[in-house]
Amino acid sequence: MLTALLSYDLGAGLDVGARLRVASGYPRTPVIGNYYDARRDRYEPRLGPKNGIRIPTFWQADLRASKRWRFSGSELETYLDVQNVTNQDNAEEIVYAPDYSERRYIRGLPLLPVLGATWSF
Amino acid sequence: MVVLRRSRSAGARALTLLLGAAPCGCVPDIDDDPSLVSSERVLAVIAEPPEAREGDRVALSALVAGSRGASGASVSYSFCLTRKPLSELGPVDPSCLSGSGELIALGQGSRVEGMVDRGACSLFGPRRPSPEPGQPAGRPVDPDPTGGFYQPVLASLPEQPAVLGGVRLDCGLPGADRDQVIEYNLRHRPNQNPAVERLELLDAAGWSALDPEATHPIAAGQRLVLRVSWPSCADDGPCAGAETYVLPVPASRALLERSEEVLASWYASGGGFDAPRTGSVELTSPHAENTWNAPLQPGPASVWVVLRDGRGGVGHAHYRFEMQ
Numbered sequence: 001m002l003t004a005l006l007s008y009d010l011g012a013g014l015d016v017g018a019r020l021r022v023a024s025g026y027p028r029t030p031v032i033g034n035y036y037d038a039r040r041d042r043y044e045p046r047l048g049p050k051n052g053i054r055i056p057t058f059w060q061a062d063l064r065a066s067k068r069w070r071f072s073g074s075e076l077e078t079y080l081d082v083q084n085v086t087n088q089d090n091a092e093e094i095v096y097a098p099d100y101s102e103r104r105y106i107r108g109l110p111l112l113p114v115l116g117a118t119w120s121f
Numbered sequence: 122m123v124v125l126r127r128s129r130s131a132g133a134r135a136l137t138l139l140l141g142a143a144p145c146g147c148v149p150d151i152d153d154d155p156s157l158v159s160s161e162r163v164l165a166v167i168a169e170p171p172e173a174r175e176g177d178r179v180a181l182s183a184l185v186a187g188s189r190g191a192s193g194a195s196v197s198y199s200f201c202l203t204r205k206p207l208s209e210l211g212p213v214d215p216s217c218l219s220g221s222g223e224l225i226a227l228g229q230g231s232r233v234e235g236m237v238d239r240g241a242c243s244l245f246g247p248r249r250p251s252p253e254p255g256q257p258a259g260r261p262v263d264p265d266p267t268g269g270f271y272q273p274v275l276a277s278l279p280e281q282p283a284v285l286g287g288v289r290l291d292c293g294l295p296g297a298d299r300d301q302v303i304e305y306n307l308r309h310r311p312n313q314n315p316a317v318e319r320l321e322l323l324d325a326a327g328w329s330a331l332d333p334e335a336t337h338p339i340a341a342g343q344r345l346v347l348r349v350s351w352p353s354c355a356d357d358g359p360c361a362g363a364e365t366y367v368l369p370v371p372a373s374r375a376l377l378e379r380s381e382e383v384l385a386s387w388y389a390s391g392g393g394f395d396a397p398r399t400g401s402v403e404l405t406s407p408h409a410e411n412t413w414n415a416p417l418q419p420g421p422a423s424v425w426v427v428l429r430d431g432r433g434g435v436g437h438a439h440y441r442f443e444m445q
Contacts, residue, residue, distance in 0.1 A: 092147075096151075104149040106147055107147040108147065
């Protein structure tokens with residue numbers, strides 16, 4: 001996993017920053033087929049080589065901008081935090097249909113803007 | 122999303138306000154209805170008798186369902202004789218499913234016969250397997266919660282993956298002393314297949330039994346409350362319902378008396394059930410209920426009910442409906 005951070009003070013209480021994360025996917029054992037266990041009334045997977053596949057590589061870029069104002073004895077900080085600015089459709093885990101006939105991914109968060117303010121006094 | 126937080130730390134007080142967009146769900150929705158029979162498939166593998174000793178002959182058949190009616194004549198059967206490694210989590214050695222394992226072909230047809238291998242209790246049961254050259258003897262197979270061991274059976278339709286069934290093995294009590302063996306032999310009753318006694322439909326007049334030989338007209342899209350019943354069993358003797366059986370407990374060397382659980386699995390060529398399988402909680406009036414939402418389109422439809430007892434026994438019935 002690789003994480004890169006960049007932050008820059010523009011002056012006048014204004015800060016901007018960026019974060020880039022890249023991670024190779026966890027290894028997983030693939031399902032290469034299925035069969036029906038009629039005695040137990042359920043489907044079972046036929047597994048391929050152990051840890052034979054990986055979840056696709058994860059990468060995400062986040063941006064943040066903040067502005068601070070000072071008042072008498074207190075400070076107000078407002079910020080805009082945008083996670084996953086490229087709206088990357090990251091796969092985070094594999095899920096199978098109950099009969100193992102279909103494989104899909106649990107997806108990560110989409111683009112998520114967060115507007116916040118902190119008043120310290 | 123709005124979050125307000127007030128905190129006091131390191132002598133400072135802070136008030137935080139967050140505004141954000143709540144993310145939508147990220148777990149994929151995979152449609153899968155195990156009750157829907159959209160193409161020809163094997164729903165159950167039936168062994169008669171369902172419990173046998175090494176060297177006994179058993180008859181095998183399959184319940185084959187299909188949207189246009191189907192028969193079991195094209196089903197091929199085989200016994201898998203490859204012992205599953207203890208590290209293998211599934212119920213059968215994968216080599217038997219891929220065809221590379223040791224398989225005894227039993228033939229093709231609506232009913233075939235085969236002999237339970239004379240070493241089945243060592244391969245799949247409580248007896249220690251023969252040691253491989255240069256290796257110590259392996260350990261016996263662990264029983265299922267009912268104390269059972271099974272000879273794996275594979276049933277295959279052409280061009281389809283094999284379906285796994287099983288014959289419960291009667292291996293006695295290896296390692297037990299003489300008194301325990303005598304008691305076990307006196308109390309043990311080999312399993313019998315359960316049988317569908319009747320399927321009933323709930324209407325304004327109450328429960329009415331459906332004729333398995335007739336086609337029953339119903340309204341398209343109708344919600345039908347169905348109830349399947351099986352025989353009530355006395356405490357002793359063979360029975361086509363929830364039988365009592367003895368469960369050996371190796372640690373205490375005791376024989377506990379248990380009653381089988383019978384579950385009904387529901388299948389239909391159209392529409393959908395509230396639950397894919399239902400069970401009975403009432404031993405004196407053994408039955409299971411389910412609700413079938415009949416297909417919206419006019420035409421024929423089939424419902425199959427498969428009863429499975431806890432010791433590998435299987436019974437089934439087929440009912441026909443005509444949507445109007």
